[in-house]
Amino acid sequence: MNPLLQKLQPYPFERLRTLLGGSAPPPGLPVIDLSIGEPKHATPTLVTTALASSLGTLSSYPKTAGTDELRGTIAAWLATRYGLKCVDAATQVLPVCGSREALFSFAQACLDPGGDASVVIPTPGYQIYEGAALMAGARPLFVAITPESGFRMPLDRIREEQWRRVRLVYTCSPGNPTGYVMRPDEWRVLFGLSDRYGFVVASDECYSEIYSDERNPPLGGLQASDQLGRKDFERLVVFGSLSKRSNAPGLRSGFVAGDAGLLAAFLKYRTYHGSAMSPGVQAASVAAWRDETHVIDNRRRYAEKFAAVTSSIAAVLPTSAPDAGFYLWARTPGDDCAYARRLFEQGGVIVLPGSFLGRPVDGVNPGAGFVRIALVADLPEVREAARRIVQCGRTDQSNATAARDAHALSSK
Ligand SMILES: Cc1ncc(COP(=O)(O)O)c(C=O)c1O
Numbered sequence: 001m002n003p004l005l006q007k008l009q010p011y012p013f014e015r016l017r018t019l020l021g022g023s024a025p026p027p028g029l030p031v032i033d034l035s036i037g038e039p040k041h042a043t044p045t046l047v048t049t050a051l052a053s054s055l056g057t058l059s060s061y062p063k064t065a066g067t068d069e070l071r072g073t074i075a076a077w078l079a080t081r082y083g084l085k086c087v088d089a090a091t092q093v094l095p096v097c098g099s100r101e102a103l104f105s106f107a108q109a110c111l112d113p114g115g116d117a118s119v120v121i122p123t124p125g126y127q128i129y130e131g132a133a134l135m136a137g138a139r140p141l142f143v144a145i146t147p148e149s150g151f152r153m154p155l156d157r158i159r160e161e162q163w164r165r166v167r168l169v170y171t172c173s174p175g176n177p178t179g180y181v182m183r184p185d186e187w188r189v190l191f192g193l194s195d196r197y198g199f200v201v202a203s204d205e206c207y208s209e210i211y212s213d214e215r216n217p218p219l220g221g222l223q224a225s226d227q228l229g230r231k232d233f234e235r236l237v238v239f240g241s242l243s244k245r246s247n248a249p250g251l252r253s254g255f256v257a258g259d260a261g262l263l264a265a266f267l268k269y270r271t272y273h274g275s276a277m278s279p280g281v282q283a284a285s286v287a288a289w290r291d292e293t294h295v296i297d298n299r300r301r302y303a304e305k306f307a308a309v310t311s312s313i314a315a316v317l318p319t320s321a322p323d324a325g326f327y328l329w330a331r332t333p334g335d336d337c338a339y340a341r342r343l344f345e346q347g348g349v350i351v352l353p354g355s356f357l358g359r360p361v362d363g364v365n366p367g368a369g370f371v372r373i374a375l376v377a378d379l380p381e382v383r384e385a386a387r388r389i390v391q392c393g394r395t396d397q398s399n400a401t402a403a404r405d406a407h408a409l410s411s412k
Contacts, residue, residue: 007134011127012356016340023341025348032377032385035352037176037327039247040376041301044294047248050287057279064276065267066095070286074240074255077289081208082223091260092233094267095277095285099206099241099254100128103170106237106256107132109269110168110200117167122153124177124357124367126204129170141166142359144366151180155189166199174207174218177357177372178329179322187224194235200262203238206254207325209245209295212303218324222258233258237266244326245295246288253277253285302326305375309386313373316393328373329354333396336371346395347388 016035025031065071068089075089087093096102103126111117111133119133123142133140141162143153153171169190173182194201203221211218221238230236241254256263270276277285306321310328313319319330332339336353343349351371358367373389375382 002135004135004137008131009127012352015356016350016352019337019341019353020344020350023345025344026346029348031344031348031350032381032388033350034374034377034382034385035350035372036376037244037374038249038376039244039326040378041247041298043248043251044246044288044291046291046294047242047246047251047284047288051251051280051284054280054283057283060279062276062279062282064271066277067279067282070095070277070282073286073289074257078222078240078257081217082220082226084222084226087222087257088260092263093255093257094263094270095282096239096254096256096270097275097277097281098243098249098252099204099239099256101252101275102254102256103128103202103204103239104132104135105269105273105275106202106239106266107136107138107168109266110202110262111136111138112167113137115167116165118162118165120153120155120158120166120169120199121359122170122172122175123359123361124354124370125170125172126176127357129204130359133168138167139165140359142361144361144364145175145178145180146366151175151178152182152186153190155186155193163193163197166197168200168202169194170202170204171221172204172206173221174205174210174322174324176207176325177327177352177354177367177370179207179325179327181218181323182224184219184224184227187219187221188228191225191228191230191236199235200259201236203236205238206241207244208240210299210302210326211324212299212306212321214296214299232260235259235262237262242285242288245298247294247298248284248288251281251284251288253281253288301379302375305379305382308379308383309375312386312390316390316397317371319373326375328375330371330373332369332371333393333400334369336367336369340371342396343389343392347385347392349385349388349392 071089075087117138237258243249317330354367354370
């Protein structure tokens with residue numbers, strides 16, 4: 001088999017299962033799982049109805065490029081959402097079977113396997129970028145996302161000789177796990193570097209529609225490119241998804257949009273790869289992209305949850321409401337794995353240790369000492385989880401005080 005497969009790391013949730021394997025929650029206490037970024041709000045009926053009414057379409061092969069109707073719908077959505085004058089549905093948009101497969105396969109289409117390519121990857125972050133780079137025979141070049149750098153991608157840490165090997169940069173905005181949204185000046189710097197060194201930017205915008213202020217939606221890559229007066233989204237592709245926006249992770253529906261030349265090559269790759277979207281999924285996706293009412297309601301529910309629990313959780317695990325997305329990225333007292341296990345054993349709440357999402361940069365894992373808390377469950381469950389997190393935090397604090405007192409006594 002392909003020896004590169006050996007380089008792939010276990011997925012964070014496998015590591016979490018191993019971590020909690022020998023532990024148990026308190027007897028009788030229902031477990032609340034806030035570890036996985038899987039939406040739990042119901043899929044809107046306009047999506048399920050469109051899917052159910054298109055069963056008759058299964059008798060034909062779908063085109064890899066999708067229907068004109070779907071590409072046109074996505075192009076129109078992009079133009080409205082980001083205030084773009086023109087998105088060409090024929091050449092600048094492709095449907096994909098969830099953004100994950102596209103984020104992965106894009107690297108296979110983009111990178112020269114015979115080259116000495118590096119791929120810039122934010123860490124802690126979504127593990128697919130790393131797997132995509134490794135399977136394309138490239139070298140991941142991790143950049144640490146930390147509170148010290150305001151959760152920005154510290155591109156100034158990459159040296160000139162490293163930039164010369166970079167062929168692809170993954171960005172994630174709104175970020176997983178921090179929720180940070182890239183600012184216009186960061187896009188300007190990134191595009192400037194892309195012009196200088198010729199690399200492609202793959203912008204993962206899977207959380208773009210989960211934000212709390214209706215008047216201030218997150219800036220997108222295409223929008224930044226347009227506002228900066230760049231032509232035709234040169235060397236930029238963005239990845240969008242219905243999974244979080246429309247609570248439909250099982251639909252496996254998203255898009256890639258941007259530079260027409262890159263998309264033409266990607267379409268060729270995808271034709272061989274065999275990743276055409278099922279006709280029923282295409283019909284359901286058209287219905288989802290055309291409707292904003294359910295998305296506004298979805299945002300309202302997340303905003304309600306952040307408002308209900310952020311400050312109480314922050315009292316024991318320092319954190320603040322993110323720019324966007326549905327995660328709290330919170331500091332732990334001491335080791336994040338030990339904390340996650342303790343919280344499970346004492347409170348029956350599952351959160352994801354940040355170190356599982358991180359890779360070492362200069363010998364330090366920037367995810368260590370944090371946990372990712374996904375506010376995906378319903379409000380009452382999220383409130384209950386917060387109550388248990390606070391209780392566990394108080395126990396930690398009184399244990400720490402007792403240990404300090406005992407130490408002070410013994411050293412007298
Ligand atoms: C940052 C990020 N990108 C992409 C995805 C993939 O989403 P999907 O394949 O459902 O579109 C996820 C899923 O959790 C994610 O967290």
